[in-house]
Amino acid sequence: MKLEEPQEVLLLGPGPSPIHPRVLKAMSWNTLGHLDPEFIEIMNEAKELLKYVFETKNQVTLPISATGSAGMEAALVNILEPGDKAVICVNGVFGTRMADVASRCGAQVIEVEADWGSPIEPDDVKKALEANDDVKIVGIVHAETSTGVLQPLEQIVELAHQNGALIVVDTVTSLGGIPVSVDARELDVVYSGTQKCLSCPPGLAPLTLNEKALSVFRFRKNVVQSWYLDLTMLTRYWGEERFYHHTAPINMIYALYEALSIIREEGLQERFKRHKLNSKALVNGFEALGLQMLTSEPYRLPSLHAVKIPDGISDADVRKKLRADYRIEIGGGLGPFKGNIWRVGLMGHGSQKENVNRLIKALGEIMQPMGYNCSIEEALSAVSRTYQ
Amino acid sequence: MKLEEPQEVLLLGPGPSPIHPRVLKAMSWNTLGHLDPEFIEIMNEAKELLKYVFETKNQVTLPISATGSAGMEAALVNILEPGDKAVICVNGVFGTRMADVASRCGAQVIEVEADWGSPIEPDDVKKALEANDDVKIVGIVHAETSTGVLQPLEQIVELAHQNGALIVVDTVTSLGGIPVSVDARELDVVYSGTQKCLSCPPGLAPLTLNEKALSVFRFRKNVVQSWYLDLTMLTRYWGEERFYHHTAPINMIYALYEALSIIREEGLQERFKRHKLNSKALVNGFEALGLQMLTSEPYRLPSLHAVKIPDGISDADVRKKLRADYRIEIGGGLGPFKGNIWRVGLMGHGSQKENVNRLIKALGEIMQPMGYNCSIEEALSAVSRTYQ
Numbered sequence: 001m002k003l004e005e006p007q008e009v010l011l012l013g014p015g016p017s018p019i020h021p022r023v024l025k026a027m028s029w030n031t032l033g034h035l036d037p038e039f040i041e042i043m044n045e046a047k048e049l050l051k052y053v054f055e056t057k058n059q060v061t062l063p064i065s066a067t068g069s070a071g072m073e074a075a076l077v078n079i080l081e082p083g084d085k086a087v088i089c090v091n092g093v094f095g096t097r098m099a100d101v102a103s104r105c106g107a108q109v110i111e112v113e114a115d116w117g118s119p120i121e122p123d124d125v126k127k128a129l130e131a132n133d134d135v136k137i138v139g140i141v142h143a144e145t146s147t148g149v150l151q152p153l154e155q156i157v158e159l160a161h162q163n164g165a166l167i168v169v170d171t172v173t174s175l176g177g178i179p180v181s182v183d184a185r186e187l188d189v190v191y192s193g194t195q196k197c198l199s200c201p202p203g204l205a206p207l208t209l210n211e212k213a214l215s216v217f218r219f220r221k222n223v224v225q226s227w228y229l230d231l232t233m234l235t236r237y238w239g240e241e242r243f244y245h246h247t248a249p250i251n252m253i254y255a256l257y258e259a260l261s262i263i264r265e266e267g268l269q270e271r272f273k274r275h276k277l278n279s280k281a282l283v284n285g286f287e288a289l290g291l292q293m294l295t296s297e298p299y300r301l302p303s304l305h306a307v308k309i310p311d312g313i314s315d316a317d318v319r320k321k322l323r324a325d326y327r328i329e330i331g332g333g334l335g336p337f338k339g340n341i342w343r344v345g346l347m348g349h350g351s352q353k354e355n356v357n358r359l360i361k362a363l364g365e366i367m368q369p370m371g372y373n374c375s376i377e378e379a380l381s382a383v384s385r386t387y388q
Numbered sequence: 389m390k391l392e393e394p395q396e397v398l399l400l401g402p403g404p405s406p407i408h409p410r411v412l413k414a415m416s417w418n419t420l421g422h423l424d425p426e427f428i429e430i431m432n433e434a435k436e437l438l439k440y441v442f443e444t445k446n447q448v449t450l451p452i453s454a455t456g457s458a459g460m461e462a463a464l465v466n467i468l469e470p471g472d473k474a475v476i477c478v479n480g481v482f483g484t485r486m487a488d489v490a491s492r493c494g495a496q497v498i499e500v501e502a503d504w505g506s507p508i509e510p511d512d513v514k515k516a517l518e519a520n521d522d523v524k525i526v527g528i529v530h531a532e533t534s535t536g537v538l539q540p541l542e543q544i545v546e547l548a549h550q551n552g553a554l555i556v557v558d559t560v561t562s563l564g565g566i567p568v569s570v571d572a573r574e575l576d577v578v579y580s581g582t583q584k585c586l587s588c589p590p591g592l593a594p595l596t597l598n599e600k601a602l603s604v605f606r607f608r609k610n611v612v613q614s615w616y617l618d619l620t621m622l623t624r625y626w627g628e629e630r631f632y633h634h635t636a637p638i639n640m641i642y643a644l645y646e647a648l649s650i651i652r653e654e655g656l657q658e659r660f661k662r663h664k665l666n667s668k669a670l671v672n673g674f675e676a677l678g679l680q681m682l683t684s685e686p687y688r689l690p691s692l693h694a695v696k697i698p699d700g701i702s703d704a705d706v707r708k709k710l711r712a713d714y715r716i717e718i719g720g721g722l723g724p725f726k727g728n729i730w731r732v733g734l735m736g737h738g739s740q741k742e743n744v745n746r747l748i749k750a751l752g753e754i755m756q757p758m759g760y761n762c763s764i765e766e767a768l769s770a771v772s773r774t775y776q
Contacts (some may be wrong), residue, residue, distance in 0.1 A: 002649060003433055005424045005642075007416040016638060019419050027415040027639055031407050031589050033717045045391055065591070066454035069634040070529040070616045101615045195635055201419050203453070203591060203637035225613050227489045229457045244722075247583055249591035250404060251415055252640070254393075259392060328423045334632075364399040364669045 009323070010350075012359055013146045013331035014304055016171065016195035016202050017347035023200055025259035027251050034247045042257050043248070049260035053175060053198070053268065054190060054208050056182035063204040063256055064229065064237040065180075065249050068172045068193025071205025073101050074229040075137070075168050075191045079213065081222050082106030084136040087128045087157070087165070088114075093146035093334050094170055098139045105225065109197030112134070117147045117306065117334055119299045122155035129163040135164045136216075137189075137291065142180065143173035146334045148306035148343065150178065153185055161186065166213050172196055173208065176263055176305040177275045177347055188213040194252075197275070197303050198261035203252040209347045231378040239262075259348075275302040278351045281386035282344065285360035286353050287366075288382035289374045294341055303351070305344040306337070310372060318366050326362040356383055397711070398738075400747055401719035402533045402692055403561065404583035404590050405735035407647075414646035416663040417640050424605055424637045430645050431636070432523065437648035441563060441586070441656065442578060442596045444570035450626040451592040451644055452617065453637050454562045456581025459593025461489050462617040463556050464527070467601065469610050470494030470526040475516045475553070477508040477544070481534035481722050482558055483580055486527045496543075498523070505535045505694065505726055507687045510543035517551040524604075525554045525577075531582075535723045536694035536731065537687050538566065541573055549574065559583055559736035563594065564651055564693040564733055565663045576601040582640075582674035585663070585691050587736030588647035646734065646737075663690040663752065666739045672673045672731065673748035676770035677755075677762045682729055691739070693732045694725070698760060703727045706754050714750040744771055 011018050020339060032039040050061050062076045076098070078084060086107040088099040090112040103109045113119045114130045120140060129135055137159040153169065155385050158174050160167040166188040171180045177197030189209050195202035209217070209231070217231060224230040228246065236243035280304035283293060286307050294306035309315050315332055319342070322328045331343035346355065360383055364376035399406050414547035420427040439449050452462045464486070468474060474495040476487040479502040491497045500516045504510045517523055528549040532646060542555065548555040554576040559568045563725050565585030568580050577597050596607065596621070605619060612618040617627035617636065622632035650661060667690035671681060674695050682694035697703050703720055709728070710716045719731035734743065748771055 003430055003645065005414070006420050008431075009416045009420055009424065009426075011419065011421060015635060016419050016421060024416040024419070024639075026393070030396045031399065031404050031412070031583075032394050033399060033401055033404060034590070036394075036397065036711075037716065038397075040393075042391055066458065066616065067634050070454065073614065073616045076458055077749055094652070097615070104611060104613050114495060169611075193635070195419075201637065201639040202422070202635040203640055212494060223492060225460065225492050227485070227492055228454065228461045228734055246455050246593055247581070247590040249589065249637075251589040251643075253635070254641075256601040257391065313686060323424075329424065358728075 009325065009353060010224045010328045010336045010358065011344065012344050012350060012355060013263065014343045014345050015347060017199050017345055019201060020262055020348040020349045021253050022198055022262060023259045025203065026254040029251065029254045031250050033242065033249060035242060040242060043253060046253055046257040049257065049264060050206050053260060053263055054180060054182045055184065056208050056284045058182065058210050060214060060231065060235055061208040062234065063206050063253065066205060066248060066276045068203050069097065069332060069337045070229065071172060071191030071193060071207050071291060072098060073226065074205065074207055075189045076101050077105050077229055078217050078224055078231045079137060079166065079168065079189060080105040080107040081220060085109065085132055085134060087109060087112060087135050087138045089140040089143050091118060091120055091124065091147070091149060092116050092141065092144035093140045094144055100139065102139065108256045119149055119151050119154065119293050122159060123157050125156050129159055131278060135163060137168050139168040141170040143171065143178065143301050143303060145304055147337070148295050148301045148304045150301045156185065157185055168214060171303050173301065176271065178301070179272055182208055183207055194256055194259065197348045198259050198263070198348065200255050203249060204256055208239065275351045277348065277386070278346050278353060278356055279305065281353065282346060282356045283384045284386050285356060285379045285383040288379040289360065289364060303345060303347045306341045307344060308341055313367055313370055313372055320366065328359060328362055353387060395715065396655045398716045398743060398746065400732050400734065400738060400743060401717045401731050402731045404453040405587050405733055407589060408587055408650055408737045410650060411643050411647045414642040415589065417639065419638050421608060422638060423630060423632065428630065431626065432639060433523060434641055434645040434648060437645065437652060438594050439652065441648060441651055442570045443572065444596050446596045446598050448602060448619070448623055449596040450622065451633060452593050454593060455590050456593050457485065458617065459579030459581060459595050460486060460558060462595055463577045463612065464489050465493050465614045465617055466605050466612055466619045467525060467554065467577060468493040468495040469608060471496065473498060473520055474521060475500060475523050475526045476512065477513065477528040479506060479508055479535065479537060480504050480532035482532055482560070484722065486529065492660045499718065505537060505682050507537055507539050508544065513544050513547050515545055520708060520746065523551060523553045525556050527556040527625055529558040531559065531566065531689050531691060533561045533692055534727070536683050536689045536692045545573055545575065550716065554604060561689065561692050563761060564589065564659065566689070567660055570596055582644055582647065584765050585736045586647050587738065588643050591637060592644055612713065622643065638649045658677045663734065663739045664746055666741060666775065667693065669771045670734060670744045672774050673771040675769050677748065677752055678769040691733060691735045695732060696729055701755055701758055709754045710750055715722060716747060716750055741775060
């Protein structure tokens with residue numbers, strides 16, 4: 001049976017996020033050759049726009065031709081060599097993944113842990129750096145998609161640099177929604193994904209490295225174990241030389257270009273404000289429904305909200321009804337939070353007042369017949385008051 | 389300055405190839421979540437269609453979430469472990485790349501070479517296998533995109549199997565245009581790309597492994613060095629379990645689904661016939677223009693044609709004029725053939741009589757004022773006669 005185009009679903013899960021119609025349209029632009037002069041112009045513009053969004057002047061700023069996790073792998077595989085020491089901060093799925101990827105690069109991984117749902121304590125990073133000489137990198141997740149934790153970076157960056165280590169930062173769920181400020185914060189290696197606050201379909205992983213990171217890269221003793229992710233060749237394709245490496249995913253680059261153009265048109269600061277305001281409205285709505293947030297300010301992400309599932313309410317039933325009757329997707333919990341939390345994204349194009357209202361209303365309407373006691377009207381006015 | 393959608397270019401280079409309008413449309417279908425039931429249905433269908441195109445019953449048949457070269461890396465990195473011996477056949481860019489990737493997996497690479505433009509001799513593979521014990525894989529390119537060589541596989545597959553080695557085959561430029569016949573030929577690990585004879589934008593790398601290859605994979609001693617390409621987790625995401633690994637490039641999978649549907653509607657055998665016929669017409673046209681093919685039958689690919697640039701004609705001038713005045717892209721030579729050959733693809737949706745005529749006419753019109761003596765009329769009737 002021939003399948004048809006799926007009807008729209010409002011994507012309020014942990015990503016992919018709702019795509020702007022202009023970006024979807026760009027996905028179907030005429031495919032050009034990967035060395036075509038018109039395509040190269042689009043590549044160049046996409047690169048400049050990525051610099052704008054990362055807030056960096058880094059020459060090496062480009063999208064890896066694969067999804068966000070490949071961005072993580074690219075960041076680590078180009079920097080780490082067998083035997084290198086890597087301090088990796090772990091307080092959720094993506095920190096855990098980072099430790100896994102680093103160890104596959106042959107690094108000696110020193111994990112600094114915090115409870116899932118809590119930020120990493122700078123003091124713990126300090127201890128790990130004091131206990132280990134010659135740490136090459138400190139890896140940390142800026143926005144932990146599995147728990148909704150926003151990680152303060154300043155102190156940990158300072159500790160890394162004081163100890164001669166590079167800081168590698170996962171901004172998959174922050175870039176374009178929350179200030180990442182690569183240059184101002186002196187972040188050395190930073191990667192992201194396209195399907196969160198950039199509101200582009202999944203398929204690319206923006207990556208940026210500063211001069212300090214590049215000089216570490218240039219003085220490697222061993223060849224990079226991944227051919228596909230090796231920056232030696234990638235930078236020649238994305239640089240002036242246009243040296244053929246692989247065939248870039250042309251139409252994905254169109255979409256990224258268009259998504260980033262929309263961000264520049266809105267302005268980064270405006271976009272950050274919008275994410276903050278709608279997040280506040282959502283939290284107010286949740287709390288007025290009697291729901292409890294997993295994390296508290298200032299560690300709560302405005303792009304991804306972890307909210308506790310009330311006693312007696314079935315995770316699966318609510319999410320199935322939301323999807324089937326309201327065509328809204330939200331995410332379930334992962335690891336220790338499986339069945340205990342929902343993860344609600346308000347990312348990029350999805351961070352809108354209308355979406356907050358739709359979700360709060362739908363959740364109320366679904367949970368009331370399940371015996372959950374709440375006032376939808378009150379919740380909606382709590383949302384509404386946020387915008388006054 | 390805001391860039392707009394590029395006008396259509398007729399892609400007759402080494403890929404990407406012309407995209408069917410239905411496939412471009414599918415690129416902009418509403419993005420769904422990567423675990424959404426409707427998306428999973430599309431994944432399942434895409435997987436079944438991939439089996440159809442690969443002509444295999446292999447359970448593990450899936451698209452890697454990155455471009456063709458990542459398919460090569462996935463094929464090798466999951467099978468090879470440090471110290472393993474890999475016989476790699478090298479007669480062009482992609483064999484060279486395969487040797488590079490295999491060595492980055494820590495394998496001891498034994499290269500079997502042939503001149504660029506000539507096929508690999510089974511006898512040379514035999515010698516390499518006799519001279520080396522315990523060879524784990526023989527890697528070979530079925531359709532060498534850099535030279536237009538179609539590699540006969542049967543004898544080399546037999547030699548590999550007689551010596552207990554797996555055969556790993558690059559079908560980037562053959563899948564969907566030339567019989568690959570994974571099961572009938574007993575190919576163990578086969579990968580491809582979407583942007584050639586499948587006529588889908590670049591961005592995915594179809595991969596298939598048979599049971600023999602999977603058992604080698606399952607008995608690995610070491611963890612796969614690439615997290616992103618590790619089949620342990622990828623098969624759990626693409627299998628019944630739907631275990632979250634990475635966020636699949638949703639819209640690319642839509643496009644792949646649609647491109648494969650079009651192939652099934654046409655029928656593989658019909659599609660192979662079409663590629664052969666249009667290729668013959670193109671070669672007749674080239675020869676009637678007085679141009680010489682680099683490779684001869686039966687080693688000439690019907691999907692990618694290497695044609696010698698006549699003396700006194702500038703490669704760059706012709707290709708620039710083709711692109712600027714006719715909006716046609718063809719490819720230049722690589723490595724030893726830089727400036728000496730053009731690479732002309734007739735792949736998938738691009739393999740059409742009308743495109744053959746357009747190119748032959750355009751080439752004649754461009755070269756005549758450069759002092760090249762040819763009859764466009766005669767060339768076009770040579771093309772035309774092919775179809776009678």
